[in-house]
Amino acid sequence: MTRKAYPTDVFSAIAEPRRREVITVLSDGQEYAVNEIVLRMKIAQPAVSKHLGALRKAGVVTVVKRGQHRMYRLNAAGLKPVHDWVKVFERYWMHQVDQIKQRAERKALERMIRLDEGPNPKEE
Amino acid sequence: MTRKAYPTDVFSAIAEPRRREVITVLSDGQEYAVNEIVLRMKIAQPAVSKHLGALRKAGVVTVVKRGQHRMYRLNAAGLKPVHDWVKVFERYWMHQVDQIKQRAERKALERMIRLDEGPNPKEE
DNA sequence: TCAATATATTCCGATTTAGGAATGTGTCAA
DNA sequence: TTGACACATTCCTAAATCGGAATATATTGA
Numbered sequence A, B: 001m002t003r004k005a006y007p008t009d010v011f012s013a014i015a016e017p018r019r020r021e022v023i024t025v026l027s028d029g030q031e032y033a034v035n036e037i038v039l040r041m042k043i044a045q046p047a048v049s050k051h052l053g054a055l056r057k058a059g060v061v062t063v064v065k066r067g068q069h070r071m072y073r074l075n076a077a078g079l080k081p082v083h084d085w086v087k088v089f090e091r092y093w094m095h096q097v098d099q100i101k102q103r104a105e106r107k108a109l110e111r112m113i114r115l116d117e118g119p120n121p122k123e124e
Numbered sequence C: 001t002c003a004a005t006a007t008a009t010t011c012c013g014a015t016t017t018a019g020g021a022a023t024g025t026g027t028c029a030a
Numbered sequence D: 001t002t003g004a005c006a007c008a009t010t011c012c013t014a015a016a017t018c019g020g021a022a023t024a025t026a027t028t029g030a
Helices: A017-026 A034-039 A045-057 A076-087 A090-117 B010-015 B017-026 B034-039 B045-057 B076-087 B090-117
Strands: A061-066 A069-074 B061-066 B069-074
Touching (some): A017 A034, A017 A045, A017 A061, A017 A069, A034 A069, A045 A061, A090 B076, B010 B017, B010 B076, B017 B034, B017 B045, B017 B061, B017 B069, B034 B045, B034 B069, B045 B061
Antiparallel strands (some): B061 B069
């Protein structure tokens, strides 16, 4: 049986910093030969090829053969499962920002009211 | 030196299916004792404790002691780095959906025009 | 204090994973 | 056909990771 290689599910795929680095290189939407990616990274070609293989199996990149080159391109849709999963929690910190914003506005309003009432604010 | 335990960065933290499961349990915003989480999962208490430890170090959950219980609560803000990272790619598939929608609308419009012109469409 | 309960920690083995080195494969150009 | 590229694959080792078992620690109640 084949020795288990790099992971192929998208969550594990993006867990590896170097694979996120590869994705960053591809994030302009252009296609890149393996060579060009290697030049932009600090690991050797076989390692890059293996990471690209993992990303491909995870559905995050696509390849086409062009001459002696393999052109890799980002398939951003492959990241959608991660986005969908994490988006569920967006409202938690959004809400918090809202609360902060609201508090700031309330404070500003209170200041304005105090100014309207002059330098000696009423106490209750 | 200490035997390296579970990972503590947020990307690796959520790469583990069982840790995402823990997060799902906590996703109602309520606090849960370790016990209660164990009941909802298929792994033993020590494994759950270890996953909770990883999530805590990753900043995804918080703990407070209450009596002999440790109450865990989701800290959704800890997931923000993942959200921020993946959000950058949102536009790719959003755009694609837009394109599909636009094509559908263009086709529908073409059909309407053809209907206006009768069953024998002009050719160009 | 002692037993029970809740949880963390340590120790361990099995498995996964990353990357280097070596090698295989396909394509091009002369 | 041959050599030079571009890239993938295989083999290997070290390290990371997971989960079970056993054990440690803390809290509570009797």
